[in-house]
Amino acid sequence: MSEAPLPRPRTVSPARCLDWLAEGWRLFAREPLPWLLAAGSFLLVLTLIGVVPLVGWAITLLGFPILGAGLVALADDAAHARPLRLVTLFDGLRRDANSHIMVGVFHLAGALGIGFLAALVGASAALTGALIGPLAAVGLATGGFMLAVVVFTALWLLLIMALWFAPALIRFHGMEPVPALTTSIHACIQNLPTCLVLALGLYVLTWVAMIPAGLGLLVLIPVVAGAHHAAYLDIFADRPALTDNASR
Numbered sequence: 067m068s069e070a071p072l073p074r075p076r077t078v079s080p081a082r083c084l085d086w087l088a089e090g091w092r093l094f095a096r097e098p099l100p101w102l103l104a105a106g107s108f109l110l111v112l113t114l115i116g117v118v119p120l121v122g123w124a125i126t127l128l129g130f131p132i133l134g135a136g137l138v139a140l141a142d143d144a145a146h147a148r149p150l151r152l153v154t155l156f157d158g159l160r161r162d163a164n165s166h167i168m169v170g171v172f173h174l175a176g177a178l179g180i181g182f183l184a185a186l187v188g189a190s191a192a193l194t195g196a197l198i199g200p201l202a203a204v205g206l207a208t209g210g211f212m213l214a215v216v217v218f219t220a221l222w223l224l225l226i227m228a229l230w231f232a233p234a235l236i237r238f239h240g241m242e243p244v245p246a247l248t249t250s251i252h253a254c255i256q257n258l259p260t261c262l263v264l265a266l267g268l269y270v271l272t273w274v275a276m277i278p279a280g281l282g283l284l285v286l287i288p289v290v291a292g293a294h295h296a297a298y299l300d301i302f303a304d305r306p307a308l309t310d311n312a313s314r
Contacts, residue, residue, distance in 0.1 A: 075253035075301050080263040082300060083293075087267065090292030093144040094285065100150035101288035104140055107155055108133055108287060127177050128170040132158035135166045135233035137287070141295035142238070158233070165236045168243040169229065176225045184218035227254035227261070234298040253301050264297070 094101050115129055116122045135158035143150055158166040231250035235241045241249065254261045268290065275282030 075249070075256050077256055078260055078300050080260045082297075083260060083264040083267055086264070086293040086296040086300070087271075087289060089145075089296040090141075090289035090294075093141060093292035093295075094288040097144065097150055100152070101140075101144075102284050103152055104137070104150070104155050105284045105287040107152060108137065109283060124174055127174040128167075131169045131173050131229055131233060132166045134158070134229075135169075135237060137291040138234050138237060138295060138298075140288075141291040144292065145295060145299075157237075162236050162240075165241075165243045165246070166233065169232050169236070169247065172243065172247060173225070173229060176221075176228070180218060180221040180225065183221065184214040224251065226265075227251045230254055230261075230294070231298055231302070234295070235302070238298075239302070257301060264293075 111133065112126055112129065116126045118125060133155060136155035139154050139157040139161075140150055143154060153160075228247040228251050231253055232243070232246040235246040235249055236243065239246075271286055271289075272283075275286040
């Protein structure tokens with residue numbers, strides 16, 4: 067794997083989130099048909115994998131970051147006015163496949179570990195309450211559930227932080243999986259207010275996209291891919307993406 071120098075993550079303003087989303091929309095609007103085809107293929111592949119008996123859910127967790135790497139590659143092509151090809155969606159298996167697969171394994175193992183730990187916290191509190199008495203059982207079960215939710219949310223956010231920039235760091239900086247994951251966490255924590263604003267915006271947009279029978283996801287996925295690419299360039303690259311790419 068080739069290596070490129072990695073600049074230190076920069077701290078950017080939460081207001082940049084709007085610029086990233088605007089850039090994602092601009093990239094989509096410039097070539098909507100290839101993006102719609104890529105987004106439809108992304109959803110179709112994950113859906114078909116998900117219905118595989120017994121192991122479909124696990125393969126979906128494994129495959130999501132791999133296909134995400136393809137979306138990052140498509141966004142990079144769009145930002146540099148290169149032709150968008152559907153095969154690029156599968157670049158996570160075509161280039162640096164071992165590294166992207168390891169990120170997928172981390173996603174699967176992390177999701178399983180977080181779910182197990184949260185369930186263990188809630189079950190332990192409920193069991194302790196049951197041993198003490200009925201009134202204590204209700205109080206501890208409620209408290210245990212709330213604690214489990216807090217633990218699950220905190221660890222899940224940490225997992226998302228690790229996965230957010232990892233595919234781009236592997237693709238564009240030649241990083242190995244573990245450094246890419248830890249660098250992604252560092253960058254997200256350094257830009258925590260910005261990441262929280264972006265997460266809130268994406269949460270709202272996801273619900274809006276789901277209203278028309280989920281068809282809005284065909285637009286939202288390309289917009290998020292473009293926003294992700296713009297965020298990566300803003301925080302990691304030698305120059306901001308938005309002003310440079312606008313002149314291309």
